[in-house]
Amino acid sequence: MGFTTKALHPHFGYNDKHGAMRCPIYQTAAFEFEKAEDIEAVFKGQKMGHVYSRSSNPSIEELELKIKSISGALGVVATATGMAAISNALLALLKAGDNILTSRYLFGNTLSLFQTLFSDFGVDVRYVDTLDTEDIEKHIDSQTRLLFCESISNPQLIVPDFLAIKEVLQKHAIPLIVDTTMTPWNIFDAKKYGADIEIISATKYLSGGGHVLGGLIVDNGTYNWKNHPNLASFYQKFGPNAFLARLRKETFRNLGASLSAQSAYMLSLGLETLDLRVQRSCANALVVAAYLQTKPLVLNVDYPLLKGSIGYDNAQTQMSGGGAIITFSLGSKEEAYALLNAFKIIKRGTNIQDNKSLAIAPYHTIYAEYSDDLKKEYLLNEGMIRFSVGIEESEDIIADLEQAFINLTTKK
Numbered sequence: 001m002g003f004t005t006k007a008l009h010p011h012f013g014y015n016d017k018h019g020a021m022r023c024p025i026y027q028t029a030a031f032e033f034e035k036a037e038d039i040e041a042v043f044k045g046q047k048m049g050h051v052y053s054r055s056s057n058p059s060i061e062e063l064e065l066k067i068k069s070i071s072g073a074l075g076v077v078a079t080a081t082g083m084a085a086i087s088n089a090l091l092a093l094l095k096a097g098d099n100i101l102t103s104r105y106l107f108g109n110t111l112s113l114f115q116t117l118f119s120d121f122g123v124d125v126r127y128v129d130t131l132d133t134e135d136i137e138k139h140i141d142s143q144t145r146l147l148f149c150e151s152i153s154n155p156q157l158i159v160p161d162f163l164a165i166k167e168v169l170q171k172h173a174i175p176l177i178v179d180t181t182m183t184p185w186n187i188f189d190a191k192k193y194g195a196d197i198e199i200i201s202a203t204k205y206l207s208g209g210g211h212v213l214g215g216l217i218v219d220n221g222t223y224n225w226k227n228h229p230n231l232a233s234f235y236q237k238f239g240p241n242a243f244l245a246r247l248r249k250e251t252f253r254n255l256g257a258s259l260s261a262q263s264a265y266m267l268s269l270g271l272e273t274l275d276l277r278v279q280r281s282c283a284n285a286l287v288v289a290a291y292l293q294t295k296p297l298v299l300n301v302d303y304p305l306l307k308g309s310i311g312y313d314n315a316q317t318q319m320s321g322g323g324a325i326i327t328f329s330l331g332s333k334e335e336a337y338a339l340l341n342a343f344k345i346i347k348r349g350t351n352i353q354d355n356k357s358l359a360i361a362p363y364h365t366i367y368a369e370y371s372d373d374l375k376k377e378y379l380l381n382e383g384m385i386r387f388s389v390g391i392e393e394s395e396d397i398i399a400d401l402e403q404a405f406i407n408l409t410t411k412k
């Protein structure tokens with residue numbers, strides 16, 4: 001079955017006593033049991049069931065099972081936000097004294113999480129060049145517990161060679177954790193390319209409408225948790241489900257960053273049209289990127305599937321779509337702001353992969369907490385615009401850009 005058929009007709013089925021075609025929104029904190037013995041059995045894991053929505057809830061479970069079904073994963077845990085997915089997944093794998101390998105080129109809040117909280121709690125964060133396997137190997141030691149990177153880095157649009165990274169990590173039995181927010185399953189099969197765990201901000205493409213926050217942790221079932229020192233006791237009890245068990249029974253339950261039932265319902269609905277929206281925005285983005293290349297005021301355009309772009313070589317061999325994000329640079333902050341302020345349809349806003357086209361200058365916003373030197377190290381510049389291409393007709397997006405460029409040229 002194809003992606004959309006699976007999303008519409010998940011094979012696990014849902015039995016509603018009224019025949020409802022959608023899983024209802026179970027807007028409840030706790031669940032009632034007929035017998036005290038039953039609630040004890042669920043608490044002890046001897047019987048399936050939901051006791052309290054911070055740990056699990058039928059509406060959230062329906063979304064998790066749908067994702068599991070379309071991705072072929074071992075298991076999925078939905079969280080309140082994408083950041084909650086990153087912190088929960090990594091905290092389930094780490095303890096003080098461990099180190100992790102990651103790229104410098106990450107979504108700003110992820111970088112901030114690593115540089116502040118993780119470092120404060122004794123995790124040594126080692127920045128490596130994910131395009132250089134020798135550099136990766138050089139930073140590995142007996143305390144290295146994982147490598148984390150983004151499938152397409154937001155906003156630099158760097159695309160790693162995942163199988164090359166995987167080869168190095170496998171030698172040292174280190175799991176590969178990939179934030180695949182930029183590339184859903186229908187355009188990048190991260191499992192095939194070695195991602196043991198995928199992290200997704202469901203706030204983005206999955207929601208589509210930009211109406212809810214959410215996150216997903218997907219265990220692809222490809223890493224042998226027997227080899228992970230911090231999961232040894234869980235492996236003894238839960239075997240291949242060691243990571244999911246630690247998440248459910250410890251990290252996720254204790255941190256409490258749960259998705260709401262209402263949001264799970266909206267995300268489940270979004271999943272059904274994900275492929276249509278992703279295909280449309282990817283096609284739009286390629287056309288818009290080519291258009292931007294023709295503008296004399298634009299110094300540089302990057303889009304993973306645009307020839308000559310920073311991520312092109314690795315994107316075109318591994319991905320069937322380049323995602324919604326283009327970055328392009330004008331000569332200065334003033335020019336970038338004049339263009340942004342001239343948009344009539346394109347929204348000035350910080351989200352990505354919304355149905356609507358959105359634009360922002362990351363240097364002055366998402367990375368505002370960093371020094372100019374660091375921002376340059378992160379490959380950002382003052383005139384850079386991150387453009388999230390929506391599902392409007394591409395002619396309308398280009399017309400809005402064109403009138404903004406004309407406005408800018410007449411002002412100059």
Ligand SMILES: Cc1ncc(COP(=O)(O)O)c(C=O)c1O
Pocket residue numbers: 081082083084107109110150154179181182200201202203204213214215352
């Ligand atoms: C690549 C990536 N990962 C994670 C996140 C965080 O997701 P959320 O905003 O749902 O916490 C974002 C948000 O923009 C992102 O772009």
